[in-house]
Amino acid sequence: MSSASVFRPPNGPFPSNELPDLTPETLTNTDAFPKTWWVTTSTLPMWKTAKNVRITYTAIPSTDNIDDIIHYNPRSGPSATSATPEEAAKIVTxxxxxxxxxxSKVPMDLTYKWRGKGWLFIASSKWQVVGYGGRNVRSVMGEREYILDGIEWVVTYFEKSLFTPAGVDVMTLAKEGVDEETMKEIGEGLKEVGGVVAELWKGVFDVPRD
Structure with missing residues (x-):
C-alpha cells in the first residue's frame, strides 16, 4: 500500500507509517476551529435514506471527551444547492x-464509546478509526508527484449495538470526497486487513451530497 494510507484491524495497533500521527486533534480541530467531516461512503443501513451527512467533532474542555454532532437531510428531499425558495423552506435537517x-488510555488509539444526548441517552455504541490517509497530487515536469499534507480522510468502524448493526464509514474533510484511485486504495486496504471490516466492505454504498 502507499505510504499515504494506513489500516489496522479493529482493536489492533496501526503499523509504522510515514503519515502524521493520528491523535484526537486529528478529528476535532483545525487551529481554533472544529472540523466537519463528510460521510461519503458507508455500509450502515441508516445512511441509505440520508444525504449530506456531516459530523462535527469538538473537544470538550478539561476532559478527554468529544462532542459529536451529526447533521443530515432525508435523501428524498430537495437539493440544497438547486432548490427554489419554496423548496428550500421545506428542506429538513x-x-x-x-x-x-x-x-483506550493511549491518545493515538482513537477508540471511543458514544453515548447519545437528550432522548438518545439510552443509546450507546463503540467505534474506532481503522484507517486514515492524506495525499495531494501536483504535476512536476509532466509527472505526478504525491505530497503528504496532513490527514484528509479516515475510516471508522462501528461495532454492533442494541440499535444498529456493525458498519464502516469513510469520512473526508472535502465535501466532494476522495478520487476514484484513493477510494480503490481504501477498499484494498480494508480487504488486506481482513476479518469483519473486509466482510462489511462488500456492502459499501455512496452517500450523496448536494
Missing amino acids: KTIHGVDSPI
Missing part, C-alpha cells in the same frame, strides 16, 4: 447529538 468518551 435532522440531528444526532452525542458524546464520545475514549476507551
Whole structure:
C-alpha cells in the first residue's frame, strides 16, 4: 500500500507509517476551529435514506471527551444547492447529538464509546478509526508527484449495538470526497486487513451530497 494510507484491524495497533500521527486533534480541530467531516461512503443501513451527512467533532474542555454532532437531510428531499425558495423552506435537517468518551488510555488509539444526548441517552455504541490517509497530487515536469499534507480522510468502524448493526464509514474533510484511485486504495486496504471490516466492505454504498 502507499505510504499515504494506513489500516489496522479493529482493536489492533496501526503499523509504522510515514503519515502524521493520528491523535484526537486529528478529528476535532483545525487551529481554533472544529472540523466537519463528510460521510461519503458507508455500509450502515441508516445512511441509505440520508444525504449530506456531516459530523462535527469538538473537544470538550478539561476532559478527554468529544462532542459529536451529526447533521443530515432525508435523501428524498430537495437539493440544497438547486432548490427554489419554496423548496428550500421545506428542506429538513435532522440531528444526532452525542458524546464520545475514549476507551483506550493511549491518545493515538482513537477508540471511543458514544453515548447519545437528550432522548438518545439510552443509546450507546463503540467505534474506532481503522484507517486514515492524506495525499495531494501536483504535476512536476509532466509527472505526478504525491505530497503528504496532513490527514484528509479516515475510516471508522462501528461495532454492533442494541440499535444498529456493525458498519464502516469513510469520512473526508472535502465535501466532494476522495478520487476514484484513493477510494480503490481504501477498499484494498480494508480487504488486506481482513476479518469483519473486509466482510462489511462488500456492502459499501455512496452517500450523496448536494
